[in-house]
Amino acid sequence: MQADIDIDKLIQRDRKEYAALVDSYSDKVYRLALRMTGDEQDAEDVLQETFIKVFKYIDGFKGLSSLSTWIYRIAMNEALMLLRKHRPEGYSLDEENEDEDITPRQIASWGALPEKALVSSETAHHLQVAVMRLPETLRSVFLLRDTEQFSVKETAEALGISEGAVKVRLLRARLKLREYLSVYFSEPSLEM
Amino acid sequence: MSHQHECHKYLPGLSEYIDGELSPELCAELERHMAGCERCRIVVNTTRKTIDLYQTSSDQQKTPSDVRERLFKRLNLGDFLSGANVKSKHE
Numbered sequence: 001m002q003a004d005i006d007i008d009k010l011i012q013r014d015r016k017e018y019a020a021l022v023d024s025y026s027d028k029v030y031r032l033a034l035r036m037t038g039d040e041q042d043a044e045d046v047l048q049e050t051f052i053k054v055f056k057y058i059d060g061f062k063g064l065s066s067l068s069t070w071i072y073r074i075a076m077n078e079a080l081m082l083l084r085k086h087r088p089e090g091y092s093l094d095e096e097n098e099d100e101d102i103t104p105r106q107i108a109s110w111g112a113l114p115e116k117a118l119v120s121s122e123t124a125h126h127l128q129v130a131v132m133r134l135p136e137t138l139r140s141v142f143l144l145r146d147t148e149q150f151s152v153k154e155t156a157e158a159l160g161i162s163e164g165a166v167k168v169r170l171l172r173a174r175l176k177l178r179e180y181l182s183v184y185f186s187e188p189s190l191e192m
Numbered sequence: 193m194s195h196q197h198e199c200h201k202y203l204p205g206l207s208e209y210i211d212g213e214l215s216p217e218l219c220a221e222l223e224r225h226m227a228g229c230e231r232c233r234i235v236v237n238t239t240r241k242t243i244d245l246y247q248t249s250s251d252q253q254k255t256p257s258d259v260r261e262r263l264f265k266r267l268n269l270g271d272f273l274s275g276a277n278v279k280s281k282h283e
Contacts, residue, residue, distance in 0.1 A: 022263065142246075171204065
């Protein structure tokens with residue numbers, strides 16, 4: 001459900017409007033958090049903290065980006081902070097090695113596999129495993145652009161990076177995921 | 193120029209090609225190349241399929257009801273939990 005949210009009512013602390021906002025965005029925020037962290041408890045923490053911050057800082061929402069982009073930006077920051085917390089002290093976020101060769105190596109043609117093989121629960125699990133293998137810098141771009149279907153501009157705004165950086169990271173993320181999935185889908189047990 | 197080297201030349205534009213955002217000139221050039229290059233056709237098709245799979249599986253993901261319930265309570269919005277009090281776009 002996507003309600004039309006009245007920002008002025010949110011600023012006036014209208015509880016009904018808040019409930020409508022939460023109802024409209026909770027699935028999206030939870031989905032993003034789960035894909036970003038790979039953990040249900042972490043995703044729930046991100047979900048709660050995101051809406052607490054949305055309510056707390058709504059007065060500061062200037063409308064320079066859409067409300068949706070602003071909420072996703074908060075959610076992504078919460079997810080990244082949580083991932084950082086789980087790291088041993090002194091370790092920063094996984095950065096992409098820009099010198100790494102991304103030339104496609106897996107050239108199996110699995111694009112025509114039957115739907116049954118592509119949408120099973122086992123495949124869903126594998127999709128999550130594959131996305132967790134991406135460094136956070138690539139994962140965040142891929143999730144916003146390709147699963148939440150943000151534009152390049154919106155993705156750049158939500159992550160606070162340039163549109164050029166979004167394009168470069170998106171290409172690398174897509175090619176890496178394609179590579180991981182090609183290995184998985186080329187396994188003989190999936191050939192039908 | 194070796195064939196492999198030629199494929200590599202098109203790699204940076206692959207994402208934009210898939211998104212329909214590559215310039216018409218480069219798009220035509222890449223399609224001419226793909227017509228004779230099975231390797232690049234497979235890479236483009238399986239990259240498209242990769243994106244489709246993530247989009248399809250994401251559409252199915254909903255917040256579990258217990259998670260939703262705890263969220264509304266944490267936000268002191270428990271009285272809106274039934275959904276009956278929450279406005280919809282049709283309101």
